Amino acid sequence: MTLDRVLSRFGIASRTASLEAIRAGRLKVNGKIERDPELWVWPERDRVELDGKRLRPVPRAYLLLYKPKGVITSHGDPAGRKTIYDLLGEGGRWVAPVGRLDKDTSGLLLLTNDTEFGHAVMSPESQVRKTYRAKLNGLMSDEMIQQLARGVEMKRGDLAQPLSVRRLEDRGKYTWLEIVLTEGKNREVRRMVEAVGFVVIKLVRTHIGPLTLAGLEVGKWRPLTLREIAALNRKSAALPDSRSHQAPSESARRTSPPPVHPAGRKPAGLKKRPPRSRRHPS
DSSP states (O other), X not given: OBHHHXXXXXXXXXXXXXXXXXXXXXXXXXXXXXXXXXXXOOTTTSOEEETTEEOOOOOOOEEEEEEOTTOBSSSOOTTOOOBHHHHHGGGGTTOEESSOOOTTEEEEEEEESOHHHHHHHHSGGGTOOEEEEEEESSOOOHHHHHHHXXXXXXXXXOEEOOSEEEEEXXXXXXXXXXXXXXXXXXXXXXXXXXXXXXXXXXXXXXEETTEESTTOOTTOEEEOOHHHHHHHHHHHTTOOOTTTSOOOOHHHHHHSOOOOOOOOOOOOSOSSOOOGGGOOOO
């Protein structure tokens, strides 16, 4: 793998933080400082050090947090606002969120240091369902709910194509909807509702695939069970290899998971980055 991926693959730092560390000369490969993020290394046999300490993979961690409203999904905040890492404590030292929830949204947030797992869960092709309960600022008609379910163009010109939209209840002067997505566009639920003239005044993510809020208190977290990890892995195993196959059509994605395509083999026997034609895509 390339040097810029070593720290993230080992669950030690994000790709951005890894690039900063490399450019600052904090990484050595076999005793030599390397500042080329695309240098090809084999962590199994090359000695890679950060600040003089040899890098070794940390145990994989998979956490589920019930994020409260008002907490931001960030490692730190210049304004001093509370972040998810204040809730995670030492248990969240090496994990990163799989997708984000905005400050005013509560509910399930998955965190891991397994970057390949996280990317696969977030990919629309994996068809991992994210389910939301949304309270609107008024009563929405059946016709408008059907319009949302068919898909709408949002303000930035991008399309929202939910898997399903249904009315949960009308309570007083407010409609509650259940919205299921398999994609992860920024603030998608809020923006798609705004596209039809309403505003989301409360939003909770209740499910991520098989994961639910059951037994989890607001502001608390727990590790995923082996069964839950395996269930999400079965979903993400259906991710097609974009290097050699075109993405499936929207209709195909919405009806069945795409087929599994095995990844290619890594190049072997080179210390430095191989020529472009022989480099293994990471």
